Amino acid sequence: MSFLKISHLRKSYGALEILKDINIEIEEGGFLVLVGPSGCGKSTLLNTIAGLEPITSGEIAIKGRSIAGLPPSQRDIAMVFQSYALYPNMTVAGNIAFGMEIRKVPKDVREKAIKEVSDILQIGHLLDRKPSQLSGGQRQRVAMGRALVRNPQVFLFDEPLSNLDAKLRVDMRTEIKRLHQRLKTTIVYVTHDQIEAMTLATKIAVLKDGVLQQFGSPAEIYNNPANMFVADFMGSPAMNLLSATVEKDAAGLSVSLARPNGALVKLPVAAGQERLESHLGRQIVFGIRPEALTDIEGADRNARTIAEGDCLIEVVEPAGADTFAVTRLGGKEVVARLRADARIHAGQTARLAFNLDKAVYFDPQSQQRIA
Incomplete structure (x- = not known):
């Protein structure tokens, strides 16, 4: 009771x-x-x-x-x-x-x-x-x-x-x-x-x-x-909330995020997110926390679904125990949380790891969680 x-x-x-x-x-x-x-x-x-x-x-x-x-x-x-x-x-x-x-x-x-x-x-x-x-x-x-x-x-x-x-x-x-x-x-x-x-x-x-x-x-x-x-x-820095498109091919469900140059970053959807199928071809909001977007060496080795993507780094912010890097995806600024000793600098294109086990997806109209 x-x-x-x-x-x-x-x-x-x-x-x-x-x-x-x-x-x-x-x-x-x-x-x-x-x-x-x-x-x-x-x-x-x-x-x-x-x-x-x-x-x-x-x-x-x-x-x-x-x-x-x-x-x-x-x-x-x-x-x-x-x-x-x-x-x-x-x-x-x-x-x-x-x-x-x-x-x-x-x-x-x-x-x-x-x-x-x-x-x-x-x-x-x-x-x-x-x-x-x-x-x-x-x-x-x-x-x-x-x-x-x-x-x-x-x-x-x-x-x-x-x-x-x-x-x-x-x-x-x-x-x-x-x-x-x-x-x-x-x-x-x-x-x-x-x-x-x-x-x-x-x-x-x-x-x-x-x-x-x-x-x-x-x-x-x-x-x-x-x-x-x-x-x-909830969270500091806040979760990255990005416009993305849901797609499906022989490999399964994925989401695509636009880079500033018009090219796309295509990310596979982790298992168990079948509810996204109802949004095929539509815009959703892709959510990922800064610690789930990091340098390749700092990625969680226990994660089931890790994807990599090249991102242009606009700003680097050393913060003692971590280094924060700002890039741009889905038309918005994105914060990545990297290791303190990550070799990265502003103006560089860096390969980042997306831990998609930690990704969440929202309906842009209702703003409620889809999966």
Whole structure:
């Protein structure tokens, strides 16, 4: 049985519908990440789980019990906000203990809880400081500590790392993952950063314009995107989405992509993609991630279907562990991810390897996955 279940949830402000028939469920101890661009409805969805926003219709249940009509105080949920929301006149210890004081928790129990969470979050040396004396990462730890002492059924995180610099974001991401592995508490986490989503989640819900585009594990979302939006949004660099034509001959199905000079790159279709036959002779969108388009020596030796093609390299971007090369196929720029020591330079025609086991195909009209 699912631990947190959201069924046919809708949220409207007057005639404006923000969330449109959302269906999500997560197991106990899972880490659900709600991801999507600004304005997609992810924070509104989090607020409906918290009870900060009433729902228009649908159901939210924890352990089979409806919480949709309950006030926030009765949902057994703790929330960590983007802005930290710390009391500036209180010490770190006071901020962590404040909620327990309101609930009349005995002093010895409060002190024990403060000690436990400060040890977990490594902020024991900060307990007597005020928030103004803390760094951004330390303030976020205090905000997390205030949620932890409640020992709730579900933790809600609303873009908790967006105010931190790039390096600190990475460090805090690791801390949150470590915390989840240790406590095994159910977490719902909102972010617009798809790297955060991929690294933290056990399940990801991708939203756009209030509609759930896809729900699944990070591997499912990344390798088997349901539509062009998910394919483009999840991944950095993004998936290459190119105009191609489906063909068939004695060797089987293939797709052809135009080079800038008018010549074609013809690529065989991997086995199991028979649904493409319904698009013979028609334009489709061919999707391939940069890491599946690489130099010949860097190609995956375990792949079943590897094809090679000559491509004019327009730009080379060294990036430390990798080298990115930009070419042009199907009328669009294409990013290939090569080995760091790949011998390649701008203006050269290079032979690249296409791992077609990793290719996906979309209908250009509906933008939904074909195969």
